[in-house]
Amino acid sequence: MNSKIGVLLALTLIPSIASADVTAHTFPDGHAEINVTGRITERDDCNLARAIVNTPWGTDVVINSKGGSTGGSLMMARIIGWSRRTAVVPAGAVAYSAAANILIGARSRRIEGDIGFHAPYLDHEVQGDPEQIRQGIANQIEAFQMMLMDAGLSQNMIAQISQTGPDSVISPPKEELNRAHGIVGDPTWIIEYVKWCSK
Numbered sequence: 001m002n003s004k005i006g007v008l009l010a011l012t013l014i015p016s017i018a019s020a021d022v023t024a025h026t027f028p029d030g031h032a033e034i035n036v037t038g039r040i041t042e043r044d045d046c047n048l049a050r051a052i053v054n055t056p057w058g059t060d061v062v063i064n065s066k067g068g069s070t071g072g073s074l075m076m077a078r079i080i081g082w083s084r085r086t087a088v089v090p091a092g093a094v095a096y097s098a099a100a101n102i103l104i105g106a107r108s109r110r111i112e113g114d115i116g117f118h119a120p121y122l123d124h125e126v127q128g129d130p131e132q133i134r135q136g137i138a139n140q141i142e143a144f145q146m147m148l149m150d151a152g153l154s155q156n157m158i159a160q161i162s163q164t165g166p167d168s169v170i171s172p173p174k175e176e177l178n179r180a181h182g183i184v185g186d187p188t189w190i191i192e193y194v195k196w197c198s199k
Contacts, residue, residue, distance in 0.1 A: 022047035024055045032059045034085075036076075040068030040098045045075035046197035048102075049190050052083045061106070062088045064113070067097025070120040070140055074147045077105025081151070081183025082190055089113040096169055101144070104151045107182035117172070118165025120144050152180035 022044055026032045034051045036044070048061070061080055067073070080087055080102055087106035089095045093113035095103045100117045103109060120140045141162065148158045157172050164170045172180075 022051055024051045024059070032056055033088075034059055034061045036061060036063045036099070036102065037065055038068075040065055040072050040076070040102070042069045042072040044069075044072045045079060046194070048076050049079050049193045049197060052079065052085065052190055053194050058085070060086045060088045060110075061102075062090060062093075063095045063099050063103055064089070064093035065096070065099035066094060067099050070098055070101070070144060073098035073101040074143055076102045077147055077151065078183050078185065079105075079190055079193065081105040081107055082185035082187055084108075084187060086110060089115060097165075100169075101147065104148065104153065104177075104180055105183040107184075109177065109182075111177065115171055116169025117161040118169050119162045121166040147183070150184075151182055154179070 021035065021037045024032060024034050032055050034048070034055060036048065052059075052061075061083075084107050086108040087103045088110045089103060089112060091112040094115070095111075095113065096116045097118060100115050103111070103115060104117075120137070145158055145162060148161065149155075153161075153172070154176060157176050161170055161172075
């Protein structure tokens with residue numbers, strides 16, 4: 001893994017109260033799916049990586065979440081892209097905020113529900129040196145924009161998303177989403193990532 005990914009691992013600005021549910025299910029007919037629901041935290045990247053490693057190749061990742069931690073979602077976007085799994089937002093489900101970040105990382109997507117992006121923001125008061133806080137926010141926004149660019153969104157769409165929120169979301173047109181190729185990488189990196197998570 002490169003140093004940019006190491007920076008992503010270290011960044012998270014939104015606190016977590018409870019971890020999202022990242023669960024794998026196998027159905028009676030034999031097919032499996034991984035579900036990502038609830039509030040995404042900075043620890044859910046490891047949960048997603050473990051679920052991917054422990055399910056058969058081709059298992060879809062089904063997303064229904066209003067968001068959460070930007071830092072956790074940026075790494076989850078890379079993991080789903082490396083895995084080459086399909087991200088699914090079923091009818092009636094949502095992928096907003098951090099959950100939309102995960103979705104855009106996927107190399108293949110089926111979107112029937114609602115999606116919406118906005119720029120990273122702090123949802124709590126942070127104590128500390130104001131300059132360090134400003135730098136942390138700037139680093140988070142840079143990592144967010146880098147992930148969107150790596151996933152193949154246009155510069156124009158990235159600029160629009162970066163100016164949106166936190167009280168609203170923007171849904172890219174289908175043509176824009178279809179052009180976005182997701183995060184490219186080696187699936188074996190996920191195995192190494194699970195080892196890193198176990199340390």
